[in-house]
Amino acid sequence: MRLARHRQLEAVIGEYMLGTLRGGARRRFERALREEPAVALRLRTLQQEFTPNYSERIAQTPPAAGWQRLERELNLARYRTPWYSRVSFLRVWAVGVTAALLLSLSLLTLRTSTEMTLTPIAQLAMKGAAPSVVAAVSADRRTLQLRAARPIVAGPLQSYELWVIPEGGAPLSLAVLGQLDGTLQVPEGHRRQLRKGALLAISVEPAGGSPTGAPTGPVILSGAIS
Amino acid sequence: MLDEQEIRRLLLATAARDVDAFARLYKRCAPLLLGVAQRITRRRELAEEVLHDSFTRIWRAADSFDPFGAPVGWMTAIVRNRAIDVMETHDMARVDSYHAALDDKPEASLDQMFDWSSADTAEDALDASRLRAFLRRCLGELVAAERQALVLAYEHGLSHGDLAAHLGKPLGTVKTWIRRGMLNLRACIDQCTGNSGAGR
Numbered sequence: 286m287r288l289a290r291h292r293q294l295e296a297v298i299g300e301y302m303l304g305t306l307r308g309g310a311r312r313r314f315e316r317a318l319r320e321e322p323a324v325a326l327r328l329r330t331l332q333q334e335f336t337p338n339y340s341e342r343i344a345q346t347p348p349a350a351g352w353q354r355l356e357r358e359l360n361l362a363r364y365r366t367p368w369y370s371r372v373s374f375l376r377v378w379a380v381g382v383t384a385a386l387l388l389s390l391s392l393l394t395l396r397t398s399t400e401m402t403l404t405p406i407a408q409l410a411m412k413g414a415a416p417s418v419v420a421a422v423s424a425d426r427r428t429l430q431l432r433a434a435r436p437i438v439a440g441p442l443q444s445y446e447l448w449v450i451p452e453g454g455a456p457l458s459l460a461v462l463g464q465l466d467g468t469l470q471v472p473e474g475h476r477r478q479l480r481k482g483a484l485l486a487i488s489v490e491p492a493g494g495s496p497t498g499a500p501t502g503p504v505i506l507s508g509a510i511s
Numbered sequence: 512m513l514d515e516q517e518i519r520r521l522l523l524a525t526a527a528r529d530v531d532a533f534a535r536l537y538k539r540c541a542p543l544l545l546g547v548a549q550r551i552t553r554r555r556e557l558a559e560e561v562l563h564d565s566f567t568r569i570w571r572a573a574d575s576f577d578p579f580g581a582p583v584g585w586m587t588a589i590v591r592n593r594a595i596d597v598m599e600t601h602d603m604a605r606v607d608s609y610h611a612a613l614d615d616k617p618e619a620s621l622d623q624m625f626d627w628s629s630a631d632t633a634e635d636a637l638d639a640s641r642l643r644a645f646l647r648r649c650l651g652e653l654v655a656a657e658r659q660a661l662v663l664a665y666e667h668g669l670s671h672g673d674l675a676a677h678l679g680k681p682l683g684t685v686k687t688w689i690r691r692g693m694l695n696l697r698a699c700i701d702q703c704t705g706n707s708g709a710g711r
Contacts, residue, residue, distance in 0.1 A: 299693035302588075303661065304595055304668045311592075329580050334642050334700050336584045340626040343546035348559050352537055355566050364530045412575050450578060453520045484523070484578055500579055507578060509527060 288317035288324050298328050302335055319412070322489075322503040390419060403430050407485045409506040418465050418506055420485055426476040429459065430468045437465040439489070443502075446494050449475060449510075450484040461494035462487075465506075483510045513539060515639070518582040526573035533573075537566060540583070544590045550624070551594035551668035561597055565590045595668040621650065621662055642704075649699035657692030660685060 288294060300306040301314050317324045356362065390405050401423045408416035419432045431447070439445050445465060448456040457478060460469045465487065471479065488495070489502040518539065524532030541562060548558040548565070568589050576585055627647045628640075650658055663669050663677065671689070675682045 295697070296690060296693070299697070300689070303664050303689065303693070304591055305664050305671055305689060307595075307599070307670055325577070329577060332581060332584050332588075333639070334704075335646060335696070336581065336587070337625040337627070337643065337646060338583070339543055339547055339587065340624055341543065343550065343624055344542035345545045345549055345558075347541040347545050347562060351541065351559070351563065352534065354563060355537065355570075359567060359570055361530045361533070364528050452523075453516055456579070486578060488579075504577060504579060509523075 288314070288321055294324070294327065295331075298324075298331055299335075301328070302332065322505065326503040390421075401428065403428070406479065407508040407510045409485060409487060409508040411506055416508065418487070420508070422471070422479055426479050427471055428468055429471050429479070431462075431465050433464075433466045439463050439492075442492050444490050444492050444494050445505075446488050446490045446500065446502075448486045448488065448500060449478045450486060451478045452482045454478075456486065456500055458495065458498065461490070479510060481510055484508070485510060513543065513583050515582055518586075519578070522569075522573055522576050522582050522585075523578060525570065526576060533570060536569070540586060541566070544586060547587055547590050548594045550666050551591065552598060553667075557597055557601070558594070561590060561594045564597075565593050568593070591668060598668060599670075620666060621647075624666060642700075645700050645703040646696075649696050649703065652699055653692055653695055657688045657695065660688040661692045661696070664689065 288297070291297070297306065297310075297314055301311065306314060314324075318328065319325075387405065403421035403423055405419050405421045407420045409418040409420060410416040417434045418437070421430045421432070422428065429447075437445075439462070445462040447459040447462060447469075449459055450456045457475050459471060459475060462469070484507055486500070486504050486507040488500040488504045490496075490500070491502075495501050518536065521532045521536040521539070525536055544565060545558055545562045548561040549555065552558045552561060565586070569586055572589075576582065625647075627643055650661070653661070660674055660678070663674060667673075669677065671682060671686055674680075674689075675685045678685065
């Protein structure tokens with residue numbers, strides 16, 4: 286059963302936030318969180334209203350070797366080594382596949398845009414899923430193009446809104462869209478935000494876009510600009 | 512108080528497998544999160560295990576953090592859930608030790624354990640600090656029994672059964688307190704946010 290339409294949803298979320306939702310009930314709820322964006326959105330809203338800030342007064346000094354243990358068990362060192370010393374068959378293969386993908390994407394872009402060259406800057410994906418929308422920009426960052434693997438069209442009462450989230454900053458609206466495929470003009474003030482480290486995200490909003498200027502609906506796709 | 516914007520940035524960088532960011536995230540957040548775990552496990556060695564498991568999970572699940580969500584709240588939820596799981600599997604005679612160890616003054620505990628101040632000046636923290644003030648006010652307006660049940664459950668991760676044993680009340684009564692407490696809290700906060708929206 287879809288939890289999003291369950292009339293007890295509020296009560297279940299309340300017990301989850303409180304910590305009294307246990308065992309199978311909690312696992313079912315956590316599955317619904319992953320599978321039903323409406324449930325995740327409701328939790329996010331309620332968490333903002335109901336989660337108090339713990340005070341620094343309760344802080345305790347962590348064990349001295351705590352970080353070293355994490356570093357060892359998660360084998361974090363391998364994320365620090367220079368790339369040429371961790372080349373292995375699998376990685377070469379992965380790099381090759383990525384290069385082939387990028388090449389085919391750029392060929393696709395070349396074919397579809399007759400006048401300007403667009404460079405892919407981000408792959409937008411649902412949480413834990415394969416990328417489904419590719420964002421590309423022109424060299425002057427005036428034009429942004431979204432290419433969806435399959436058509437994604439908003440319902441009659443909804444719009445999609447594309448946001449750029451600068452590192453450490455608040456989301457800025459780039460465009461309100463009826464479907465996730467097409468070319469748009471980037472607002473002048475936001476062009477310089479389209480750089481490495483920022484995030485692109487697409488949220489579902491009421492028709493015409495977010496009434497508040499900030500995302501109000503669930504984020505369905507996101508990806509970092511690289 | 513932890514700087515939410517900074518923690519958000521570190522968490523997003525962690526998702527991108529930036530080990531230095533993850534190290535800074537640990538340094539900033541581990542003391543507070545250890546405190547959260549300790550409130551629930553009440554035993555230092557268990558709290559340390561919970562902290563370790565939680566950071567393992569934070570590293571592995573960082574890419575599922577919602578960039579628009581609350582970063583500290585996200586990590587706190589991981590720690591609380593892990594601590595509750597650990598306590599359930601240990602199934603130690605926790606209720607007995609609770610009787611001795613739990614503070615029975617949820618009023619004092621509320622202001623000891625949480626930070627209700629509105630010192631933030633960052634733009635988008637204004638809303639957060641307003642909501643915090645509403646939450647504190649609304650908790651104050653609850654019937655004492657409901658407030659006590661909610662605070663004990665949240666602070667120490669007590670289940671309905673633990674609460675019933677600790678408070679010496681029937682399970683049904685405790686469940687009703689929790690359910691009604693949450694409903695009343697919800698209604699009060701809705702009223703606050705509705706009123707303040709119309710009043711400005």
